[in-house]
Amino acid sequence: MNDNGKDTEKTIDPQHVVTLRARLQGSVLLPGDEGYERARQTWDAKTFDQHPAVVVLPARASDVQAAVTFAREHNLPIAMQGGGHGHPHPADGALLVNFANMTDVQIEPETATARVEPGATWKEVIQAAxxxxLAPLNGFAASVGVVGYLLGGGCGWLTRQYGAGAGSMRSVELVTADGDLLQVNEQTHPDLLWGLRVGGAHL
Ligand SMILES: Cc1cc2nc3c(=O)[nH]c(=O)nc-3n(C[C@H](O)[C@H](O)[C@H](O)COP(=O)(O)OP(=O)(O)OC[C@H]3O[C@@H](n4cnc5c(N)ncnc54)[C@H](O)[C@@H]3O)c2cc1C
Structure with missing residues (x-):
């Protein structure tokens, strides 16, 4: 149990973790591993404490697919973390996918489009744009994660002129609960794109 009385004692057979590590380009951290303490922290580490059973730090989309599949195979709850500013629940005993090592931002100036990896914060987008x-439709704190912000709609400095940030979200590379990788845009999955705008984190 942690200080909040939550069950944090779920453990994973290390042999199963060997299998997961072999599937990934990114890292897998268990309690006690070097880097685990940093990887389990959120933006508000002092008041929001969480103790995942395992943390996956993906390096590419297929790592996320492998992590989701592993969590399903081992009946583990799964949690995603981008900028770490908005967790509804601590990821105690869960498989936490922390996108801290996927923060790349590419700007296409001709179309005023940013391609953003899932761990990027608005600070990285502002610096790249x-x-x-160009200026992104970020909120009032540049440390907030881009994906978490957009999944919640996203209101900031330019909202009165250009609308909520999610309205400008053109395309999403999405891993489903089955571990499938989808390209979600107006042509491929318009209903899903609509749902990801605002309803996303709970979809
Ligand atoms: C200091 C501060 C300032 C803020 N300012 C604003 C503001 O000006 N305007 C505004 O609209 N909001 C603002 N917010 C709210 C903020 O946008 C939300 O809390 C947002 O969810 C944070 O996103 P995150 O990635 O940083 O957090 P996280 O905790 O990492 O993620 C938030 C939620 O999104 C999910 N999520 C994140 N990334 C992914 C992903 N790649 N795939 C699937 N699910 C994912 C997480 O599972 C979680 O449920 C602010 C919050 C804070 C703490």
Missing amino acids: SPYG
Whole structure:
């Protein structure tokens, strides 16, 4: 149990973790491993404490697919963490996918489009976009994660002029609960894209 009385004692057979590690380009951390303490922290580490059974730090989309599949195979709850500003529940005893090592941002100035990896915060997007004279539809704190913000709609400095940030979300690379990888946009899955805008984190 942790200080909040939550069950944090779920453990995983280390042999199963060997199998998971072999499937990934990214890292898998168990309690006691170097880096685990950092990887389990959120933005508000002092008041929001969580103790995942295992943390996956993916390096690519197929790592996320492998993590989701592993969690399903081993009946583990699963949690996603981007900027770490908005967790509804601590990921105690869960498989936490922490996107801290996927923060790349690519700007396509011709179409005023940013391609953002799931761990990027608005700070990274602002820094990448500003040399082109572009500004993203970020909120009032640049440390907030891009994906978590957009999944909740996203209201910020430019909302009155351009609408909520989620309205400008054009395409999403999405891993389903079955571990499938989908390209979600207006042409491929318009209903899903609609749901990801605002309803996303709970979809
Ligand atoms: C200091 C502060 C300032 C804020 N300012 C604003 C503001 O100006 N405007 C505004 O609209 N909101 C604001 N928010 C709210 C913020 O947008 C939400 O809390 C948002 O969910 C945080 O996203 P995150 O990625 O940082 O957090 P996280 O805790 O990492 O994620 C939040 C939720 O999104 C899910 N999620 C994140 N990434 C993924 C992913 N890749 N795949 C699937 N699910 C994912 C998580 O599972 C979780 O449920 C602020 C919050 C804080 C703490």
